[in-house]
Amino acid sequence: KSKARHKGDVLFFDDSINARVLYDFTLEEQLRLALENNELSVVYQPQIDVLSGRIHGIEALCRWHNKELSHVSPIDFIAVAENIGMIHDIGWFVIKQACSDFKTLTASVPLPISLSINLSPKQLLQTNFAENITNEIRSSGIDTHNVTLEITENVLISDIIGVSPILEELRKRGFKLSLDDFGTGYSSLSYLSNLPINEIKIDRSFIDKLLTSRESESLVKAIIAIGQSCNMQIVAEGVETQEQYKRLSQYHCDIVQGYYFDKPLSINELSQKYMAIDKTSAQP
Numbered sequence: 001k002s003k004a005r006h007k008g009d010v011l012f013f014d015d016s017i018n019a020r021v022l023y024d025f026t027l028e029e030q031l032r033l034a035l036e037n038n039e040l041s042v043v044y045q046p047q048i049d050v051l052s053g054r055i056h057g058i059e060a061l062c063r064w065h066n067k068e069l070s071h072v073s074p075i076d077f078i079a080v081a082e083n084i085g086m087i088h089d090i091g092w093f094v095i096k097q098a099c100s101d102f103k104t105l106t107a108s109v110p111l112p113i114s115l116s117i118n119l120s121p122k123q124l125l126q127t128n129f130a131e132n133i134t135n136e137i138r139s140s141g142i143d144t145h146n147v148t149l150e151i152t153e154n155v156l157i158s159d160i161i162g163v164s165p166i167l168e169e170l171r172k173r174g175f176k177l178s179l180d181d182f183g184t185g186y187s188s189l190s191y192l193s194n195l196p197i198n199e200i201k202i203d204r205s206f207i208d209k210l211l212t213s214r215e216s217e218s219l220v221k222a223i224i225a226i227g228q229s230c231n232m233q234i235v236a237e238g239v240e241t242q243e244q245y246k247r248l249s250q251y252h253c254d255i256v257q258g259y260y261f262d263k264p265l266s267i268n269e270l271s272q273k274y275m276a277i278d279k280t281s282a283q284p
């Protein structure tokens, strides 16, 4: 029962659902033009090695700033991009930009760090994806062994049959594979042991409640134990406080990432903070 009223030639709806539809429409329309209008960029969030306190790697995260819509969260625009088929162009943009930035970064100071890139399942299932991404990485002068591909747990489980041969192929080509947002899906441990996964990223929601919920605490401990026994690296995402960091360090979590250390940074901010002095410790 939305009430529409005319104002000039434009139809206004009071209903918030209609406002939402209009917003989604605008977002879709603007997203189609985002690449050619140079509205997309990539920022990098450092990942810290718990034992040494130094930078272990960086995760590339896509950003979209549009004149009309201002900053749009990747959670929203990646989903739209998947629906309208823009995820391929956007995905390759992120891969190319991240490679070029990573190359610049590691050329100035040769620190042995890794580059993590988020992938949508639609990208993985693209014809010849493993071959194409290998060519792209190598032609940028980067070794695939230094690149980690992040795939969210839910996605993997929903199309395990389609996705696992591609994961195998990516592993053969040297990439590392990371299971993102772990704990939010329903993957069984038997699945996990059959997949060529190198790394598990514990979902932020469990780190959030680490010090206040016994359940989250047990879950985090259990995931770290699984990682150790399966020879997987464990990353905690969304670490915001020193207390969380201390606790994760007591549990022997391998890598931490979050606002307590850094927000996602532009490539210039990143190189200033971490690469200027080779001896820089990543501890805040």
Ligand code: C2E
Binding pocket: 045, 060, 061, 062, 063, 073, 074, 075, 078, 091, 094, 118, 119, 120, 150, 180, 181, 204, 237, 238, 239, 240, 257, 258, 259, 260, 264
């Ligand atoms: P993700 O891969 O799990 O990335 C972690 C998200 O948590 C990022 O949000 C990051 O900025 C945020 N974050 C990091 N540390 C903290 C913290 O301490 N506290 C809080 N509250 N948040 C923290 P962002 O950049 O908004 O990205 C959201 C999601 O969008 C990503 O989740 C990823 O699934 C997706 N995404 C981002 N860039 C890309 C991309 O290039 N390709 C694809 N396919 N997905 C992307």
Ligand code: MG
Binding pocket: 059, 118, 150, 180
């Ligand atoms: Mg990620």
Ligand code: MG
Binding pocket: 180, 181, 201, 203, 237
């Ligand atoms: Mg994540």
Ligand code: MG
Binding pocket: 181, 203, 204, 237
């Ligand atoms: Mg997450």
